[in-house]
Amino acid sequence: MGCCFSARIKAESPPRKDRNSSHDSKEEDGLMGGSSKFSTASVPPTPKHRTEGEILQSSDLKNFTYNELRTATRNFRPDSMVGEGGFGGVFKGWLDEQTLAPAKPGIGIVIAVKKLNQEGSQGHNEWLTEINFLGQLHHPNLVKLIGYCLEDEQRLLVYEFLTKGSLDNHLFRRTTHVEPLSWSNRMKIVLDAAKGLAFLHSDGVKVIYRDLKASNILLDSNFNAKLSDFGLAKEGPSGDRSHVSTRVMGTYGYAAPEYMATGHLTKKSDVYTFGVVLLEIMSGKRALDRNRPGREQNLVEWAKPYLSSKRRIFQVMDARIEGQYLVREAMKVAKIAIQCLSVEPRFRPTMADVVRALEQLQDSSDTGSTSSSSTVPRQHKRSTNESLNGADSSEPR
Numbered sequence: 001m002g003c004c005f006s007a008r009i010k011a012e013s014p015p016r017k018d019r020n021s022s023h024d025s026k027e028e029d030g031l032m033g034g035s036s037k038f039s040t041a042s043v044p045p046t047p048k049h050r051t052e053g054e055i056l057q058s059s060d061l062k063n064f065t066y067n068e069l070r071t072a073t074r075n076f077r078p079d080s081m082v083g084e085g086g087f088g089g090v091f092k093g094w095l096d097e098q099t100l101a102p103a104k105p106g107i108g109i110v111i112a113v114k115k116l117n118q119e120g121s122q123g124h125n126e127w128l129t130e131i132n133f134l135g136q137l138h139h140p141n142l143v144k145l146i147g148y149c150l151e152d153e154q155r156l157l158v159y160e161f162l163t164k165g166s167l168d169n170h171l172f173r174r175t176t177h178v179e180p181l182s183w184s185n186r187m188k189i190v191l192d193a194a195k196g197l198a199f200l201h202s203d204g205v206k207v208i209y210r211d212l213k214a215s216n217i218l219l220d221s222n223f224n225a226k227l228s229d230f231g232l233a234k235e236g237p238s239g240d241r242s243h244v245s246t247r248v249m250g251t252y253g254y255a256a257p258e259y260m261a262t263g264h265l266t267k268k269s270d271v272y273t274f275g276v277v278l279l280e281i282m283s284g285k286r287a288l289d290r291n292r293p294g295r296e297q298n299l300v301e302w303a304k305p306y307l308s309s310k311r312r313i314f315q316v317m318d319a320r321i322e323g324q325y326l327v328r329e330a331m332k333v334a335k336i337a338i339q340c341l342s343v344e345p346r347f348r349p350t351m352a353d354v355v356r357a358l359e360q361l362q363d364s365s366d367t368g369s370t371s372s373s374s375t376v377p378r379q380h381k382r383s384t385n386e387s388l389n390g391a392d393s394s395e396p397r
Helices: 052-058 066-072 121-134 167-172 183-201 257-262 267-283 299-306 327-340 351-367
Strands: 081-085 088-095 109-116 145-151 154-160 217-219 225-227
Touching: 052 121, 066 088, 066 109, 066 145, 066 154, 109 121, 121 145, 121 154, 167 217, 167 267, 183 217, 183 225, 183 267, 183 327, 183 351, 257 267, 267 299, 267 327, 267 351, 327 351
Parallel strands: none
Antiparallel strands: 081 088, 088 109, 109 154, 145 154, 217 225
C-alpha cells in the first residue's frame, strides 16, 4: 500500500539494492480487516541473527500451502485483488475460523493474502523480516499476521482483513463515496498509531519501525488503527550503542534528516516520521506532492512556520473538518508535531510521552463541552507533560 506521490528512497550511503515493495496502492475497501481477537500485548524474545529456518520454526504462524491460498482467494482472481504495489498483489480470501482451511466466499474469517513478486533477494528479505517481527509481536495496534507460504518460488503472507483499508484512502482520496475523516476519528487514529510505535520502542521489544506512513496504517470497521508492513523494521541498538548503522531506506518526505545524512537509525527516527504523519492527518495533505505550488510541495517545510500561531494554524488544518475542533486542541496537536519534527533528535519526545500527551488531550475533549465549535471554550485538564501539551489556557472566542 502506498502514497502515490512519495518515492521509495533507493540509495544513500552506503549503496544497496532497491527495495521491491514500493507499495503503490489501488485498494478500495481494505487491505486487511476485521478486529483482532487479542487485546493485550505479547512480547516473546527476539534474538538477533536468526537463520531463516529458526525464524520460520519459532513463529506461531500457520504454514499454508500454495494450493490452500489459491483456493481461499478463488485462484487469485482479479476481482479478489484489493491492493497492488511493487511487492505484488493483495487478494481477499476466506478461511474456516477453526481449522484455517480454505472456505467459500462469505463463510468463515476474511483474510488478505499478499503475494510477492518472484524476483530479487530484497523482496525475500523483507518477507522474512515481516515474519520475524509479526510472528512474535502481538499488540492491538499491530496488524495480525496469520500465516505464510514458502513453496518453490512462491512467497506469500496471510493477514487479518481490515475492512476500512488504509488511512491513505480516507485522508487523501477526494471521492464522493468516501467521507472526510472527522477530527475525532483522526485523533483516535493518531493515538492508536502512537501506541503501536510506543510498544515497538518499549524496553521489552526495542524495534525501530522505519516505515510509518498513511498507507501503512490500516483501519478496522470502528476506525481502530493498526501498523502494517514490517519489511523495513530493524531491531534497535543493544548494549551501550546509541544507534543502528544501516542502509537508508524508507519513503521520501518521511525519513528523519539525521538518518538520511548518516544512516544512523534510532527510535527518534520513528518519532520524526510520526510527526510527518501527524501533519498529514491535521492538514489532509501528503508529505510530498508535486502537484502543489513549489513552496508547498514539502509539507513539513511549508507547515512549520504556521504551527505555533493561533492566527495562522487554520492555514494548515484541513478545511473539510472546520468547526469540529477547538483552537486549543489544534494548537496542542501542533505542539506535539513541532516537538516530533525537531531537527535535533535529542529534542524530540519519546513515543511514550506522545501517547500520554494525546491521551490527555482526548480525555480533556471527552470531559469538556459537547459543542463542536472551534470557538466555544472548554475546560481542559492541565497537562502533566507541558513540553508536549502546553500550559496555555487562553483561547480565542
